[in-house]
Amino acid sequence: MLEDHGETLRTYRQIAEDFGRLLERELGEQLISVVLYGSVGRGDAQLGSDIDMLLVVDAPSPDERKAVRERVGDLVFEFENSGLMEELFQQGRLVDLEYRLYTKEEAQRTHIFYLDLTQ
Structure with a gap:
């Protein structure tokens, strides 16, 4: 079972990296x-912290946006029920993977912070 801050942070970052690789593999060039x-992300996660991720994708049409949102939702479900997240669950640890999904256009309109994420 995870006990110290350093181990918790390493585990959570490993989960984030694994999920990022899954997204790269499954979404390919659509993932920006x-x-x-x-x-x-700040490095101060503790037991019970969730894992927050921002995803920017290239999906200009409404049909593409809907399809990629559904695909990411399916990937999150599959990911949360396998690998390290499943192992932690079996130990009685619940880790929430939270994500915000923006298209390139939404990211450019939503907040200046996101502009460099679309290049």
Whole structure:
């Protein structure tokens, strides 16, 4: 079971990296950017912290946006029920993987912070 801050942070970052690689593999060129933020991104995650990720994708049409949102939702479900997350669950640890999904256009309109994520 995870006990110390350093081990917790390493585990949470490993989960984020694994999920990022899964997204890269499954979404390919549609995936523009993956950003880890929140307590894990800052390096001060503790037991019970969630893993916050921002995803920027290239999906210009409404049909493409819908398809990629559904695909990412399916990937999150599959990911949370396998590998390290499943192992932690079996140990009685619940780790929430939270994500915000923006298209390139939404990221450019939403907040200046996101502009560099679309290049």
